[in-house]
Amino acid sequence: MELTFKELQPYRLWYQYLQTVLNDPILSKKVSQSYYKEWHLNQVKTKTFNEWIKTHERLFMNEEVQKIRLLGNKRTPNTVAVEIPINFNVQRIQNEIGKTVKGLVAKQQASSRYKLHIKRPLQSAPLDWFHWAYQYHCQRDSEGKPKHKLEEIWHLVNDKQNKRQVKVKKRSNARALQRNLPAGDDIKANRQRAVLISRNVNKAKKILNNVCKGMFPGDYSDH
Numbered sequence: 001m002e003l004t005f006k007e008l009q010p011y012r013l014w015y016q017y018l019q020t021v022l023n024d025p026i027l028s029k030k031v032s033q034s035y036y037k038e039w040h041l042n043q044v045k046t047k048t049f050n051e052w053i054k055t056h057e058r059l060f061m062n063e064e065v066q067k068i069r070l071l072g073n074k075r076t077p078n079t080v081a082v083e084i085p086i087n088f089n090v091q092r093i094q095n096e097i098g099k100t101v102k103g104l105v106a107k108q109q110a111s112s113r114y115k116l117h118i119k120r121p122l123q124s125a126p127l128d129w130f131h132w133a134y135q136y137h138c139q140r141d142s143e144g145k146p147k148h149k150l151e152e153i154w155h156l157v158n159d160k161q162n163k164r165q166v167k168v169k170k171r172s173n174a175r176a177l178q179r180n181l182p183a184g185d186d187i188k189a190n191r192q193r194a195v196l197i198s199r200n201v202n203k204a205k206k207i208l209n210n211v212c213k214g215m216f217p218g219d220y221s222d223h
Contacts, residue, residue: 003060007060008060014217015052017131019044020208021212022041024208032212035214117215130201132157132160134208136153150197206218
């Protein structure tokens, strides 16, 4: 069974942060090659997420759930054959089957190796903001100087978010982020924007370093 669009979004973010790491001459040296072996990092470096996920979706899916079923003369490997008296009703079977197979089956269904490192529900919009802010912050002109001031990056990221929301026709996340953002275009507002972008860049740096170790997003708090 394929993952839904919503279920794939955290892995899209993880992929994009990892892609940024792989294309950075310094951070790429920190990437755990053993952890990401099944991701085929050469592909991650160049392919879009939509291209890559077609052949790697299985990495994020739980192992196939086996169902109790009637067996013929053949027994499937790694299963337990259970005899159930035909005079047992369904209620009695439900009550006793757990005791009967206890110790013979796994206590918990094995799941995907690649789990998100989060303590609360993941919000994709802020993670996009951090990533975009970092990318704009890294851009340099022909002389190697920063291409954008911090307050300019705020506008670039804000415009990108607005275009994204128009494209997917879903503006709820954008509004939630913009409520507390500085209004106006005076010195104070620009200073607030610069501070916000600086924090976002720092958070992105922490996430990128977490990703190198196989953790996403991991701890990226300001402390």
